[in-house]
Amino acid sequence: MPVPTYPSVPELTTIKPLPQSERxxxxxxxxxxxxxxxxxxxxxxxHAVTMIDPEPPLPxxxxxxxxxxxxxxxxxxxxxxxxxxxxxxxxxxxxxxxxSSPLSIFWGDLPRLLPWLxxxxxxxxxxxxxxxxxxxxxxxxxxxxxxxxxxEEARAxxxxxxxxxxxxxxxxxxxxxxxxxxxxxxxxxxxxEMLDRKAVKEREPNLAPLYSNGLLFSDAYRIDxxxxxxxxxxxxxxxxxxQFVHSIxxxxxxxxxxxxxxxxxxxxxxxxxxxxxxxAWSRQLALTVGDKIRLDTExxxxxxxxxxxxxxxxxxxxxxxxxxxxxxxxxMRSAGTVELGGLGKPARRERTDVxxxxxxxxxxxxxxxxxxxxxxxxxxxDSLPVISRSPKDSRIAYAFGHGHxxxxxxxxxxxxxxxxxxxxTPAIDLHPLRADRF
Ligand SMILES: Cc1cc2nc3c(=O)[nH]c(=O)nc-3n(C[C@H](O)[C@H](O)[C@H](O)COP(=O)(O)OP(=O)(O)OC[C@H]3O[C@@H](n4cnc5c(N)ncnc54)[C@H](O)[C@@H]3O)c2cc1C
Numbered sequence: 001m002p003v004p005t006y007p008s009v010p011e012l013t014t015i016k017p018l019p020q021s022e023r024x025x026x027x028x029x030x031x032x033x034x035x036x037x038x039x040x041x042x043x044x045x046x047h048a049v050t051m052i053d054p055e056p057p058l059p060x061x062x063x064x065x066x067x068x069x070x071x072x073x074x075x076x077x078x079x080x081x082x083x084x085x086x087x088x089x090x091x092x093x094x095x096x097x098x099x100s101s102p103l104s105i106f107w108g109d110l111p112r113l114l115p116w117l118x119x120x121x122x123x124x125x126x127x128x129x130x131x132x133x134x135x136x137x138x139x140x141x142x143x144x145x146x147x148x149x150x151x152e153e154a155r156a157x158x159x160x161x162x163x164x165x166x167x168x169x170x171x172x173x174x175x176x177x178x179x180x181x182x183x184x185x186x187x188x189x190x191x192x193e194m195l196d197r198k199a200v201k202e203r204e205p206n207l208a209p210l211y212s213n214g215l216l217f218s219d220a221y222r223i224d225x226x227x228x229x230x231x232x233x234x235x236x237x238x239x240x241x242x243q244f245v246h247s248i249x250x251x252x253x254x255x256x257x258x259x260x261x262x263x264x265x266x267x268x269x270x271x272x273x274x275x276x277x278x279x280a281w282s283r284q285l286a287l288t289v290g291d292k293i294r295l296d297t298e299x300x301x302x303x304x305x306x307x308x309x310x311x312x313x314x315x316x317x318x319x320x321x322x323x324x325x326x327x328x329x330x331x332m333r334s335a336g337t338v339e340l341g342g343l344g345k346p347a348r349r350e351r352t353d354v355x356x357x358x359x360x361x362x363x364x365x366x367x368x369x370x371x372x373x374x375x376x377x378x379x380x381x382d383s384l385p386v387i388s389r390s391p392k393d394s395r396i397a398y399a400f401g402h403g404h405x406x407x408x409x410x411x412x413x414x415x416x417x418x419x420x421x422x423x424x425t426p427a428i429d430l431h432p433l434r435a436d437r438f
Contacts, residue, residue, distance in 0.1 A: 006138055007427045012145035012415055017046040018422060024048075024272035026421060027261050029249045029285060031056035033068040033226075033407055034399055035277030036233040037414030040150055042275075043240050045418050050243040050269060052261060057230035058244060066230075067279055067406060070302050070373040072324035072335035073226050074165055074315045075408050077143060078190040078217040080136035081181045082383030083298075083338075083403070084124035100354050102322025106341030113340055116296045119381035119438050130184075132382055135432045137188025139409055142428070146411025154232040163314035165220035165324075168200065168211040174320055175213040182215065191218045206311045206365050211318075222315050224329050226407070245269060249278070251288035254393045273421050275397045280343060280376040282400040286435070290392040294438035295401050297343055297376040302335035303356045306370040311363055321358050332366065334359040338377075347374035379403040381438065387416050388435040397421055398435050 023046040028039045031053035039049045055061045063069045095103040105113075123132060151157045169175035185192060195203070195214035203214075223229050238244070247263040252274055261269045276282050280297040308331055315326040323336025334355050339348070352372040360366050380386065380401040390396035397420045399413050419426040 006142060009142070009145040012142060012412070012427055013149050015041065015044045015415070015418060017044070020046075022422065024421070025050070026273045026275060027052060027259075027269055027271040028275045028277055029053075029261065030276070030278035030282070031230075031234065031244070032066045032277060032279050033230055033233070033410040034279070034402060034413050035275070036230060036237065037146065037150060037410040038275055038277055038399055038417040039237050039242060039414075040153070040233060041146075041414035041418040042421060043237065043242060044149075045422050047421065048241070049237065050245060050271065051237070052245045052247055052249050052263065052269065054246060054248050056244050056246065057227060057234045059231075063227055063230065064373065067375045067377055068230055069227055070335065070375045071226060071407055072302075072315060072326045072333065073222045073224070073328060073407070074324060074326060075143070075147070075221050075223065076165060076217070076405060077140050077219045077408065078165070078185050078192065079405050079408060080133050080140050080185060080188050080190065082123065082129065082132045082136065084120045084129065084381065084383065086124055086126050086129050088124045089121060099350070100358070102337045104337075104339045104351060106339075106345060109341050112342070113296065116294060116381050119294055123382035128382070131432075132384060133184050133188065135384055137190075138428065139412060141189060142412045143408055144411070146413065146415040148411070150233060150411055150414070154236040156229055156232040159224045159229050159232075160221050161224055162221040165217045165222070165315045166195075166200075166204065166317070167215040167217070168207075168316065168318050169213045169215075170210055170318060170320065172212050178215075178319065192216065193218055204312055204316065206363060207316070208362055208364050210362060220315070222326055222328070223407070249285060252276075252285065252396060254289070254395070259393075259395055273395050273397070275399060275417055275421065277399045279400055280378040282378060282398065286390070286398060289390050289396055291390050291435055293386065293398070293435055294381055295386070296340075296379055298379045298403060299339040299341060300336055300375050300377055301339075301347070301352050301355055302333050302373045302375070303352050303359065303369050304331050304333050304371045305359070305366045305368070306331035307367045308332040308365065311365050318362065321362075323355055323358075325359060325363060331370065332363070343376055347372070377403050378406070384433055385409060385413060386435050387413055387420070387430055387433040389420055391436045
């Protein structure tokens with residue numbers, strides 16, 4: 001099947017500054033990588049931007065709460081396969097019962113999670129699955145058009161490491177099971193190279209020989225330091241007049257002549273438009289507008305091996321173990337797995353133990369482990385983000401729910417948010433990403 005065509009990339013990489021009369025004041029809530037990218041695209045169009053976040057990535061702040069801090073740092077341009085795949089109902093119960101599984105749950109949360117899980121299963125039928133792969137494939141093909149101008153303007157291109165990303169399969173059987181997804185990726189124009197055992201060994205001699213086949217995503221790349229990337233975007237925003245308010249937004253009030261964001265510190269910030277990019281925390285804020293959105297979180301962890309960044313040449317993932325090992329300047333970051341259990345509960349040591357133990361099996365040269373981290377992916381049941389106007393008030397836009405691929409899609413999301421706020425027809429059909437689709 002030919003890859004469908006979408007607006008040519010040059011059309012998306014540039015934006016014409018709007019005439020003065022069409023420029024507005026915009027509050028962007030949340031300075032994760034999605035919020036920062038949105039804010040920068042809005043500035044490019046000429047809008048005046050204020051960001052609200054309790055810990056934006058500015059000098060002196062920790063930024064540890066943002067999923068954008070601790071992810072696997074991979075711009076995963078082949079990641080167009082959703083979480084919900086046909087047959088998921090058969091696989092998940094067994095996975096939940098295994099201690100070393102990449103999937104776990106706080107069982108007490110099951111009743112609260114049921115509606116989200118039911119919608120996940122509904123999104124996993126053959127028909128829905130194929131439709132969702134098509135939407136993700138389209139976003140992936142446009143991802144770099146959204147990223148590149150920001151990398152360049154923020155002078156952050158030196159953080160890119162373009163060595164691809166490697167998937168490994170432990171047996172011929174697991175590789176055969178992956179064929180459906182590989183064919184679909186090919187349909188979506190993802191560039192891949194098949195590697196046999198020998199080629200994998202040549203590329204990554206430090207891995208234990210626990211693989212039968214490799215799949216190299218040639219266009220994927222890693223960002224050597226996710227925090228520094230976010231800091232570069234934040235400092236660019238400031239240098240162009242963007243403001244940061246260090247607070248937590250509690251509610252958005254609609255008035256005839258504008259919007260007010262009420263903050264935890266008692267301040268009230270007025271604007272013509274508001275964009276909610278508060279990651280996994282966005283559902284609560286949307287509720288204050290009257291929008292109920294089926295957003296939850298897939299908790300994920302990382303373990304850093306500070307001395308071992310040299311052991312691999314590119315992010316490496318065994319899909320069956322559910323995490324990436326990403327070589328970074330700060331060390332080897334093993335990041336991933338999924339834990340269902342909401343935003344309030346503390347990190348569980350046994351989950352980082354699973355990652356650490358399996359990392360050592362796959363990469364025996366790993367030394368002492370250092371920092372561990374828990375982060376909150378903002379996840380919709382169909383693995384598609386929300387990029388949408390609020391159904392209740394069209395002056396409010398939503399950009400969250402990017403799940404496992406928020407770093408990858410942040411740039412193009414920002415570009416599309418800019419169209420929504422500027423009152424222009426978005427460059428692509430955003431119907432599949434609307435806020436009220438569940
Ligand atoms: C272990 C792990 C590995 C991952 N690996 C990858 C990867 O390799 N590639 C990839 O593309 N994606 C990856 N992801 C997913 C990616 O990290 C997320 O999708 C992405 O960071 C989401 O960005 P965001 O800006 O929407 O949310 P966040 O980064 O979570 O930012 C949300 C921000 O909103 C702020 N906030 C929250 N509530 C409020 C409020 N009420 N008022 C003001 N501010 C508020 C928070 O402080 C935070 O700064 C991974 C995620 C995890 C957990």
